[in-house]
Amino acid sequence: MKINRYKKLVLCILLDAVGYVSFIIPGVGEFSDAVWAPISAWIMIKLYKGTAGKVAGVVSFVEEALPGVDVIPTFTIMWCYTEFFTEEKKEKSLSK
Template identity: 50%
Template sequence: MNSQSKKKYKILALSILLDAVGMIPFIDIVWAPISGYIMTRLYKGDKGKYAGIFAFIEEIIPGLDFIPSFTIMWFYVYVFKGKTEETIIDIDAD
């Protein structure tokens, strides 16, 4: 497995973790803007902006916490679109 592929799966693991954090009850008011910001940093361009807005709305509205917005975005970018250069942050910062 090459380093690009490893990085891709680390972002998947991070996405799952961030979606799990979003499911914690009663932190939506704090988590909503944070999740929107993180989404815009994970994915550049208009896709990241739209996903950030979606993540914010999904987190701020009660009852929508079950939607895994980070994981859905990962699948959109890496599986359906087949991109590897979409990430902005370097999660391998050693």
């Protein structure tokens, strides 16, 4: 099933917001990061296929597992990367 690119952007923003929950609820932060890190990596791999998705999954896991770097919007950055910087998108824009 292919997801519309803007629906995927909204989903990515929401997933990044879930990662921010550890900052909102005091005392729950580290536990929620330990649970969220593997889940976010798995979702990233499912959203973005191929090598880029696997690399993004590892980055997402590390970003969520390390304290203090949860503020990086990994899902949204990956969406921007796939929309604006991948070869497939460059070829489409050049052929127009």
